[in-house]
Amino acid sequence: MGVAVSNWRLANAVARAGQLGVVSGSMLDTVLVRRLQDGDPGGHMRRGIAAFPVPEVGDEILRRYYNPGGRAAGAPYKNLPMYKQRVSDARQRVTVLANFVEVWLAKQGHDAPIGLNLLTKVQMPNLASLYGAMLAGVDAVIMGAGIPREIPGVLDAFADHQAAQLKFDIEGLPPGETEYLTFDPASCLSPAIHSRSLKRPAFIAIVSAASLAATLARKSNGRVDGFIVEGPTAGGHNAPPRGSVQLNERGEPMYGDRDVVDLAKLRELGLPFWLAGGFGSPEGLTAAIACGAAGVQVGTLFAYCAESGLAPELKAHVLQSVVDGSASIRTDPRASPTGYPFKVVELPGEAARAAARGRVCDLGYLRVPVRSPDGRTLYRCSAEPVGAYFAKGGDVADTIGRRCLCNGLTASIGQPQSRPATNDIEISLITSGDDLRAVASFAAARPGYTAEHVVRYLCR
Numbered sequence: 224m225g226v227a228v229s230n231w232r233l234a235n236a237v238a239r240a241g242q243l244g245v246v247s248g249s250m251l252d253t254v255l256v257r258r259l260q261d262g263d264p265g266g267h268m269r270r271g272i273a274a275f276p277v278p279e280v281g282d283e284i285l286r287r288y289y290n291p292g293g294r295a296a297g298a299p300y301k302n303l304p305m306y307k308q309r310v311s312d313a314r315q316r317v318t319v320l321a322n323f324v325e326v327w328l329a330k331q332g333h334d335a336p337i338g339l340n341l342l343t344k345v346q347m348p349n350l351a352s353l354y355g356a357m358l359a360g361v362d363a364v365i366m367g368a369g370i371p372r373e374i375p376g377v378l379d380a381f382a383d384h385q386a387a388q389l390k391f392d393i394e395g396l397p398p399g400e401t402e403y404l405t406f407d408p409a410s411c412l413s414p415a416i417h418s419r420s421l422k423r424p425a426f427i428a429i430v431s432a433a434s435l436a437a438t439l440a441r442k443s444n445g446r447v448d449g450f451i452v453e454g455p456t457a458g459g460h461n462a463p464p465r466g467s468v469q470l471n472e473r474g475e476p477m478y479g480d481r482d483v484v485d486l487a488k489l490r491e492l493g494l495p496f497w498l499a500g501g502f503g504s505p506e507g508l509t510a511a512i513a514c515g516a517a518g519v520q521v522g523t524l525f526a527y528c529a530e531s532g533l534a535p536e537l538k539a540h541v542l543q544s545v546v547d548g549s550a551s552i553r554t555d556p557r558a559s560p561t562g563y564p565f566k567v568v569e570l571p572g573e574a575a576r577a578a579a580r581g582r583v584c585d586l587g588y589l590r591v592p593v594r595s596p597d598g599r600t601l602y603r604c605s606a607e608p609v610g611a612y613f614a615k616g617g618d619v620a621d622t623i624g625r626r627c628l629c630n631g632l633t634a635s636i637g638q639p640q641s642r643p644a645t646n647d648i649e650i651s652l653i654t655s656g657d658d659l660r661a662v663a664s665f666a667a668a669r670p671g672y673t674a675e676h677v678v679r680y681l682c683r
Contacts, residue, residue, distance in 0.1 A: 225459065225654055226632040227254045229340070230532035231267075231328035233525060236674035238335035245338040245365060246325050248352050249345065250588055250633065255321035257300050257638045259285070262293030271324030276358060276419050277412050280316050299641045305587030306347035308391055308404060308600060312411045315351045319412065322355030336362035338427075342460075343369025344561050345588050350389060350406035354381050357421050365451060367429025368460050368563065370438070375426045375445025382423035384408050384416060395594035402600075429453050429499075431462035433488035440492050449495040451520050452484050457500030458522050458656040460563040461554060468556070475554040476564050490515045501658055505683055521681065523656035527666060529673045534637040537651060544570055545663040552657055557624030560589045560605045565628070568653040576650045577626060582608040583642070586629035593617075626652060 226249050234244030258268050269289075272281035288301065304314055322339065329337045339356045341349055343366050353364065357378070366374055373389050380387040386407035393402055408416050425448040430436045436450045455461045455478045465481040489496055498511040499520035511519045525531060527538050544550030549571045559565035567573075584590070584607035593601045593616060603615040606625040613619050630640060631652025639649040655662075669676055 225526075225533075225635065226250045226629075227532040227636050228526050229522075230530075230636075231325045233528070233530040233532065233674055234329035234337055235331065235333070236528075236530045237525065237678065238329065238337055239333045240675045240678035241335060242678055243336050243338055243363065244329055245340050245363075246329050246356075248322055248325070248339045248341040248356065250586070250629065251321040251325050251352065252303055252318040252348065253586060253633065254636070254638065255324060256284070256288040256303060256317065257633075259288040260290050260294055260300055261638075262290060267328060268324060271327045272320065274327050275320055275323055277416065280320055280412065283313070284317055284320060297641050297643065299643060300638070302585055302640075305585070305590065305602070307602060308347070308402065308592065310347075315406065315411050318348050318351035319355035319358070322352045323359045326356045326359035326361045330360060338363035338365050338424075340365045343367065343371045343374075344460075344563075346389065346391065346404060348588070349374075350377065350387060350404060351411075353377060354406060354408055357381050357424065358416075358419065360422065361424050363425040363427055363448075365427045365429060367451070367453065368561070370435065371426075371428055372439060372443045375443045375447060377445075378423050378426055379445045381408070382421050384419075384421065386410075391592065393592040393594050393600060397594075425449070427451055427497075431455075431482070431484065432465075433485045436489055436492060436494075436496075440494060447494065449497070449517070450489065450492075451497045451499050452486070452489065452516075453520070454484070454498075454500030455482060455554070455564075456657040458526070458566045458654045460559060460561065460565055463556075463562075463564060470556070473553060474556070476556050486514050486516075500656065503656070503658055503681070504661070505681055508681055519681075521677070523658055523662050524665065524677045524680075525674060526655060527662055528677055529671055532636045533653070534635060534651070537635055537653060541568055541570065541653060541655075541659075542663045542666050545659055546667065550659075552655055552659055555624070555626075558626040559628055560591075560625050565626075566654045566656065567626075568655050568659070570653075577652075580627070580650055581645060581647065582606065582627070583630065584608070584611075584627065585640075586633070588629050628652065 229247040234246045237244035275281045339361045377387040388403040388405045391402040391404045427449045428439050429451045464476050464478050469477045495517040497518050497520050498516045502519040503521040503524045551569050554564050555567045556564050584604050590602040590604045595601050601615045605621045606627045609622050630649045634649040635651040
């Protein structure tokens with residue numbers, strides 16, 4: 224659910240209603256330091272930081288980023304250094320702490336499980352993110368947008384506070400050469416961390432095909448505990464259609480029979496699965512269970528509830544625009560620098576605002592590592608300035624239509640970056656599932672609805 228839309232408040236509220244509350248782990252390090260720079264209203268970040276088992280880590284980050292009075296109007300946020308294959312321990316500690324704080328806050332005041340969702344495609348922060356969440360006692364790790372075959376082994380290693388590694392995907396790497404991302408809890412934090420007992424969370428992979436589920440179940444380097452089967456009507460990133468990609472009259476990829484998941488084959492694996500994408504209704508839940516699913520994953524209904532991280536004025540604007548017919552959902556094959564189709568909420572004037580935005584890449588979570596002819600590893604993003612992308616060996620054609628997801632999604636939760644040099648403020652980018660019109664009707668009947676309202680509706 225974007226960046227901190229499914230935040231600790233929402234995950235906590237869903238868990239209190241008796242279901243698995245899930246925290247979105249994307250870019251939590253940036254979200255944490257921006258909350259601190261905004262003065263940490265309510266003191267929740269400082270409360271979570273105080274619970275971190277290595278106090279000096281929190282002290283260091285508070286010194287660097289906490290501004291008791293908040294930012295002055297128009298003042299830019301101080302950004303974190305962008306991730307690379309190797310970053311300082313100090314940079315890793317921000318990510319560890321951010322994931323700990325979000326999960327720790329989500330788990331307060333109840334005994335229900337809390338999960339963490341990460342994107343396999345966003346490789347570089349994932350090890351530190353997983354360890355931080357495990358320090359807070361996360362109950363489940365949910366990952367898609369790639370093939371997360373190595374993650375079960377990482378969870379096993381971190382449960383014993385051991386170092387872990389992931390193969391690092393670098394474009395242009397010579398055959399036979401392998402690079403890794405590594406994270407060692409003892410060297411990054413303190414050997415004393417070993418005294419803290421950690422449980423190994425369940426691992427649930429997001430898949431769009433039974434064949435991928437079978438591969439993960441049989442060939443992962445550790446235990447896989449279940450699957451979320453996500454269809455092309457779900458929000459955020461979608462799997463591309465199988466076979467040759469055809470576009471409809473709106474320029475959206477067209478899905479067909481080959482993209483329908485064979486649930487009979489999935490059931491043969493003997494692992495629980497949940498259905499996602501268009502199942503956010505009592506009828507959807509009933510249909511999913513009739514197909515052998517353990518339940519459903521719901522995003523869009525929760526994204527517009529009172530506890531979600533989406534900026535309140537944007538929630539109201541989107542829902543009203545859906546009602547009056549001026550907003551639509553588009554599966555954009557070009558928007559995401561990842562190359563995956565991405566659902567975008569198109570609002571009045573959205574296209575013009577997006578076209579007028581100056582290209583800036585200063586968060587860098589979707590940068591792709593590339594081996595240059597001289598042997599260096601470069602980092603490029605097809606949404607960065609075109610000249611910079613071309614200078615790193617990129618094809619200019621790859622930059623057409625790309626949107627900066629990092630800055631756009633962060634702006635949608637009320638953390639838009641200010642750029643005094645150009646007198647600009649980042650524009651928001653909102654993602655949502657195809658069932659947004661049904662959400663508008665739901666909201667109209669229940670003004671200011673909460674996560675508990677959603678759970679009661681689904682389970683009635």
